[in-house]
Amino acid sequence: MSDLFVVRSLEEVRFWSRIMKEHSFFLRLGFRCEDTTLINEANHFYRTFEGIERRALAFTDDADPATIRQFNIEVHTSVCHIWAFKRKVLGLILTCQLPGGTNFPLLVDHVSREANYFRKRLEELNQGQLEPLHDAIIDENVFFLRIMADHAKFIGHLLxxxxxxxxxxxxxxxxxxxxxLFQARDIESMRPQSQTGPILSQFLDQNRVSVKSLRDFKKTARDLIDQCKIKSIIHPLLADHVFREAERFLEIIDMFEKSLTGKNNTWIHH
Incomplete structure (x- = not known):
């Protein structure tokens, strides 16, 4: 179990610390040039998560579980701080204190939801208590379907x-x-009666089809932006960022499908 704890922890931290680092960069791009305090804070978080990402990549899967548990606690503290920063920025935008900035309120809320997700995952890993599989399937899909819906809205507005x-x-x-997302929330509110193998399997299949289509659309958009073939204000890194999150969701769906059919039990829970 310890080995699995180390592997899962490093995998989550490597993925999400890079995401947090890039969020800092995107937020900074959206601030006005006179917002020097916010720009400096964003730069600080960029450096913080760049350091965390570097350390996470340096660990090996046979690292001492106690060391990784301590590392998770440090990372958790930084994630709490970036979450608070994102909520502060959201408050400034919604009270019209940053007129002319280009960070959509929904985007700032979106990145804060991802920080909260990361924070909760670190807590679950350190406590050795990931959700039971059937609950996790519903909750992870509710979370990621909303993220994907948001991405589609941002792309539409930034093209x-x-x-x-x-x-x-x-x-x-x-x-x-x-x-x-509405369907997922219906299944969520029908819990625990909705948590049958056939219903959850169909739920995952249906979501996978749409996530694959969106992933391919994002990949095409990313490539076109890289080649300067379409007109937009989408930063190439943002195009790649949303593509990676769709890939991540597909991996999670596949992992759940394998766990559900008993082919693999990669979802640890007690």
Whole structure:
């Protein structure tokens, strides 16, 4: 179990510390040049999570569990701080104290939800108490379906309005994922009666189809942005960032499918 704890911890920290580092960069891009205090805070968080990512990559899977548990506690503290920073920024935007900035309130809320998810995962790992599989399937899908729905909305709003076909596609994905999210919340409220093998299996299959389509759309958009073939204000790193999160969701769906069919029990819980 210790080995699995180390492997899972490092895997989560490597993925999410990079995401937190990039969030700091995106937020900074959206601040006005006179917002020097916020820019400095964003730069501080960028350096913090860059350091965490570097340390996580330096550990090996046979690291001492006690060392990793301590590392998780340190990371947790930094994640709590970036979460508070994101909520502070959201408050400033919603009270009209940052007019002319380009961070959408929903984007700031979105990145704070991801910080909260990361924080909770670190707590669960250190306590050795990941959710039971059937609960995790529903909760993870509710979380990630909303993230994907948000991504589609951001892409639609950051593409140039003259990219009409791509804007329409982004809007279609937004609608599709909103519907999947409503379905997931219905299954969530029908718990525990809804937690049968066939229902959860169909739930995962249906979500996988849509996530794959969105992942492919994001990959195409990323490649077109890299080649400067479409008009947008999307930073190339943002295009890659949302693509990686869709890939992550697909990996999680696959892991759940294997755990559900008993082919693999990678979801640790007590």
């Amino acid at each position: 140039d309005p003259s990219e009409r076909k791509l804007v329409d596609q982004a809007r279609d994905f937004s609608h599709d994922f909103d519907q999947l």
